[in-house]
Amino acid sequence: MKLGILETGRPPRALRPQFGDYPTMFRMLLGEDAFDYVTYDSRDGLPEDVEACEAYLVTGSPAGVYDDRPWIGPLLDFLRAAKGRAALVGICFGHQAMAQAFGGNVVKASRGWVQGLQEYQVAHREPWMDETPSFRVAASHQDQVVVLPPMARIVAGNEFTPFGMLAYADQPAMSLQLHPEFEAAYARALIAPEGPPYEAAAGEAALRSYDEPDDRTKVAGWIKAFLASS
Secondary structure, eight states: OEEEEEEOOOOOGGGHHHHOOHHHHHHHHHOTTTSEEEEEETTTOOOSSGGGSSEEEEOOOSSOTTSOOTTHHHHHHHHHHHTTTSEEEEETHHHHHHHHHTTOEEEEOTTOOEEEEEEEEESSOOTTSOSOSEEEEEEEESEEEEEOOTTEEEEEEOSSOTTOEEEETTSSEEEESSOTTOOHHHHHHHHTTSSOOOOHHHHHHHHHHTTSOOOHHHHHHHHHHHHHHO
């Protein structure tokens, strides 16, 4: 399968030499030989033909889907054009962009930042998932989906982020607010000093959380199973 990675942001400059960019992280997560990968920088241009790839994965970004940036509108248009013509996976900003494109709404949440390992409870098990009742993966976000797209269903979430993982009834599409591509070392490095302006206590709690095991490998398996079934 040809998987187009739609790059919508980059790690902080100081962290790139050690950890690489987001497409690199996803190739490592999913396996270098799992797909025929091609990367598109969404800020410079998108595929002219939606069917150039059988599937697309939209990465995270420091931008918000509501920001007045010249590349965001075309990205949302591309996602709408891809509906039913290519499988879609969205991660963090990608999760939000898909929700916004397909009739939901995303805002900067008044609850503030969430960081560290977050546990989501599974509300609806999809065919490409195992029977686990919950999973833990790194988070780093303030924006949230607050209105569910009409054809989306909640797969998983928690009290802080109820619409944390979605699947779509009218197309092969799934998305996740969390970051399975973040290894613990990168997630720790992101918190400080280059990372978002967390309160000190919250940042310390987030750092401690990365001493615990996570389920990023499990989630990677779900993504691969979803794409294989699409």
